[in-house]
Amino acid sequence: MSHTAHIRSHRKPRRSASTIAMRAGVAGGVLGTLAVAGASGSANAAEPVAQTLELPTLTSDVAAQVARSADATQQAAANYELQAERDAAAANAAKQAKADLAEARKKAAQARKKAEEAARKEAAARASRTAERTAPATTTSTGTGSSAGTSAGTTVSTSTSTATGSAAAIVSFVEAQVGKAYVSGATGPSAYDCSGLVQSAFRQVGVSLPRVSQDQSVAGTQVSLGNLQPGDILYWGGAGSAYHVAVYVGDGMFVGAQNPSTGVVERPLSYDPPSGAVRVL
Structure with a gap:
């Protein structure tokens, strides 16, 4: 302790x-x-x-x-x-x-160009036809017959010989149609166009002509305008390309279906000197 x-x-x-x-x-x-x-x-x-x-x-x-x-x-x-x-x-x-x-x-431009070109050509052709139809006669002679010259200087006979036979029947027919209407494509009996009147006239004597002017202008024998006889076919334009026809009835006169404003008329050759003539009979 x-x-x-x-x-x-x-x-x-x-x-x-x-x-x-x-x-x-x-x-x-x-x-x-x-x-x-x-x-x-x-x-x-x-x-x-x-x-x-x-x-x-x-x-x-x-x-x-x-x-x-x-x-x-x-x-x-x-x-x-x-x-x-x-x-x-x-x-x-x-x-x-x-x-x-x-x-x-x-394409529209090309078509327009073609149309303008065609219009120019047609205008030129129309002007040429107008100049031919309105050209004054250059010479006149008297005697048993008389003649009138065309603008080209061609003498046109105006013989006073009387038609006989088939020619007389043709002349009588076309003169009976004077005063009737002009209608494009018509062949009678109340209206005609130029080639329709000529075709109908020759049908009266049993002659069958082509329907259009171009073919009628080469349907027979070509004769000079200084040696025309009643019943000859007158044409305006070229042979084979004529644009108008009528019938020579003697005494320097022709009967034709001219246009819608005049209808079928009888006129002197100096009124519208033709380009040529063809003889069928």
């Missing part, structure tokens, strides 16, 4: 039961807290496992979104491609339309 053991103040105080119980309670509380913390830590440590289990769900959603994005991208690309095709088609159509328009304009 220590030499100070008998001194009361130097003795270590004994632990009381309450103190020991309190300390045990504190220790138990600490241990309980640690146990709770450990359990909590274990629970927290298990949370990543729970998150790992949810990852497949999250990955599936992302995949669906990626797929939808890919579909949208593909659709947009298809739309762009379709628009590009439409733009190319529109450009080609516009190019073709431009080419077609240029071709149409070219």
